[in-house]
Amino acid sequence: MADTKNERSIVEPSILAGFIELLPKEQMMFTRMQDTIKATFESYGFIPLDTPVLEKSEVLLAKSGGDTAKQVYRFTKGDTDMALRFDLTVPLARYVAQHYGELVFPFRRYHIGKVYRGERPQKGRFREFYQCDIDIIGNGSLGIINDAEIVSIINSTFEALQIGEFTVMINNRKLLNGFFEAYGVTDTVEVLRIVDKLDKIGEDAVRKELLELGVSAASADAILTLTSLGGDYEEILARLKEMDISNETFQIGLSELDAVCAQMKAFGIPKERFTINLKIARGLDYYTGTVYETYLKDYPELGSICSGGRYDELASNYTKQSLPGVGISIGLSRLFYQLCQAGIVSLGGRKTPSEILFIPMQGTMGYTLAKAQEFRQAGIPCETYMNEGKMGKKFGYADKLGIPFAAVIGEDEMAGNVVTLKNMTTGEQFTVGSVAEYKTFREKN
RNA sequence: GUGGCUGUAGCUCAGUUGGUUAGAGUACCAGGUUGUGGCCCUGGGGGUCAUGGGUUCAAAUCCCAUUAGUCACCCCA
Numbered sequence: 001m002a003d004t005k006n007e008r009s010i011v012e013p014s015i016l017a018g019f020i021e022l023l024p025k026e027q028m029m030f031t032r033m034q035d036t037i038k039a040t041f042e043s044y045g046f047i048p049l050d051t052p053v054l055e056k057s058e059v060l061l062a063k064s065g066g067d068t069a070k071q072v073y074r075f076t077k078g079d080t081d082m083a084l085r086f087d088l089t090v091p092l093a094r095y096v097a098q099h100y101g102e103l104v105f106p107f108r109r110y111h112i113g114k115v116y117r118g119e120r121p122q123k124g125r126f127r128e129f130y131q132c133d134i135d136i137i138g139n140g141s142l143g144i145i146n147d148a149e150i151v152s153i154i155n156s157t158f159e160a161l162q163i164g165e166f167t168v169m170i171n172n173r174k175l176l177n178g179f180f181e182a183y184g185v186t187d188t189v190e191v192l193r194i195v196d197k198l199d200k201i202g203e204d205a206v207r208k209e210l211l212e213l214g215v216s217a218a219s220a221d222a223i224l225t226l227t228s229l230g231g232d233y234e235e236i237l238a239r240l241k242e243m244d245i246s247n248e249t250f251q252i253g254l255s256e257l258d259a260v261c262a263q264m265k266a267f268g269i270p271k272e273r274f275t276i277n278l279k280i281a282r283g284l285d286y287y288t289g290t291v292y293e294t295y296l297k298d299y300p301e302l303g304s305i306c307s308g309g310r311y312d313e314l315a316s317n318y319t320k321q322s323l324p325g326v327g328i329s330i331g332l333s334r335l336f337y338q339l340c341q342a343g344i345v346s347l348g349g350r351k352t353p354s355e356i357l358f359i360p361m362q363g364t365m366g367y368t369l370a371k372a373q374e375f376r377q378a379g380i381p382c383e384t385y386m387n388e389g390k391m392g393k394k395f396g397y398a399d400k401l402g403i404p405f406a407a408v409i410g411e412d413e414m415a416g417n418v419v420t421l422k423n424m425t426t427g428e429q430f431t432v433g434s435v436a437e438y439k440t441f442r443e444k445n
Numbered sequence: 446g447u448g449g450c451u452g453u454a455g456c457u458c459a460g461u462u463g464g465u466u467a468g469a470g471u472a473c474c475a476g477g478u479u480g481u482g483g484c485c486c487u488g489g490g491g492g493u494c495a496u497g498g499g500u501u502c503a504a505a506u507c508c509c510a511u512u513a514g515u516c517a518c519c520c521c522a
Contacts, residue, residue, distance in 0.1 A: 012513095014513090014514095017513085017514070017515090068520090068521095070446085070520095071520080071521090087522090115522090117520095117521080117522090119519090119520070119521080120446085120447095120517095120518095120519090121515085122515080122516060122517070122518095123515085123516065123517090124522090125521080125522080126522090129522070130522095131522070303522090304522080305522090306522095307522075329522070330522085331521090331522030332522090333522080334522050335522080359480090359481090361480065389479095390478080390479060391478095391479070391480060391481055391482075392478075392479095392481080392482060393482090394481085394482080395481060395482030395483085396482055396483080397482090398482075399482050399483060400482095400483095406481080406482080408480060408481065410480065422481070422482090424482075424483090427481090427482090427483095429481090
């Protein structure tokens with residue numbers, strides 16, 4: 001109180017490292033993408049699901065060992081040991097097991113939500129980020145055609161997002177594992193992990209790592225020959241069938257892959273949108289069959305923008321029921337960040353949903369508010385500038401937010417029961433007597 | 446968990462071999478201009494130079510520590 005100035009201590013406004021928040025124009029774009037994804041998922045009849053961000057630690061960490069557990073935000077309040085979810089699949093497993101008796105199977109759900117991973121942040125990698133998941137869970141069994149439908153959903157989603165041409169790459173874990181076994185590999189999990197790095201570190205480095213693991217030179221060569229098979233999916237399938245590998249797991253994987261490809265045609269997925277890529281392995285260990293990754297054709301360096309696969313036992317930690325499933329996840333925060341960085345989505349323009357800014361003059365507030373309500377009810381997002389001030393400031397408000405039309409409402413407008421709108425880009429003004437008339441005019445601009 | 450780089454105005458950055466009262470652009474506020482914005486002109490507010498210590502007659506500048514941010518490895522989306 002010694003100071004004459006009324007000083008208060010100021011806390012530096014900042015957020016935790018690795019967390020992000022968006023500015024209005026970015027958020028508008030992000031939300032639009034989210035809405036598109038949601039609409040596409042629902043168009044396939046998937047049910048929305050929301051689960052708590054916090055779960056009991058014993059539930060969340062039932063399976064994960066080592067690496068994942070280290071990245072989980074975990075703490076206690078009172079006697080409760082809790083943790084933030086690190087993906088949407090584990091909560092789904094718990095949910096399905098818990099509500100098994102009340103759900104209708106196959107259970108088709110989508111979930112768009114935030115997940116948390118306490119790892120060191122870096123470019124395009126966040127500690128809190130959105131995942132958009134879609135999964136189909138069967139009760140006891142789930143036909144292979146579901147694996148094909150997932151590709152159809154990926155196709156529809158990225159078609160709707162309009163971020164450029166893309167390719168869904170498909171592989172099968174059984175095929176890979178069977179192949180490895182046929183060549184005497186014992187540690188198939190580790191080999192999968194190494195093979196998954198092919199695109200990143202190259203064939204030579206992978207070969208080196210395989211040899212270090214104890215894989216024989218002949219086997220390593222065979223594996224690299226397999227993963228480098230190219231061509232369209234029909235050619236690759238033909239080559240795989242010619243291989244004459246008697247391993248049963250390999251043959252099952254091959255027939256699954258064959259079936260998925262055949263059924264994708266039935267879903268009407270354009271041939272250039274999908275391919276078999278035997279390099280795709282996926283790091284996560286719970287996949288047991290089909291695996292997917294999706295790449296943008298013009299920006300393969302962004303990496304997979306949508307990944308997933310088939311798992312035989314979703315909820316084995318929570319129930320004795322056999323619940324096989326297949327699903328995918330879009331890492332939306334990362335994808336959005338990359339799209340902005342690469343300039344694929346342009347952020348110019350609107351910072352608000354508002355389409356019209358109503359500016360009432362002296363004595364017309366009541367009329368203006370009623371008019372705004374009329375436009376709103378007709379589906380036009382709009383707002384009224386309600387503060388005192390100079391006209392310049394009011395127009396500046398519309399200008400800065402990118403609101404396309406401003407409507408100054410004076411006594412003349414009120415007397416004539418009309419609205420005079422100004423196109424903020426062209427400066428042109430026009431008068432309409434109804435919302436319908438406005439819509440017609442808007443179409444022409 | 447390991448390593449590299451960087452902290453100057455809300456934001457982007459200047460700041461000479463260490464030398465007076467730390468600048469610019471932009472953004473913000475006010476006025477020029479109370480029924481028509483963007484441009485222009487004038488003025489204004491805004492800084493513990495990340496924090497703490499050290500060297501020096503003198504530190505934004507050199508040294509040390511701390512802290513924050515950032516990028517990469519690991520792993521993943």
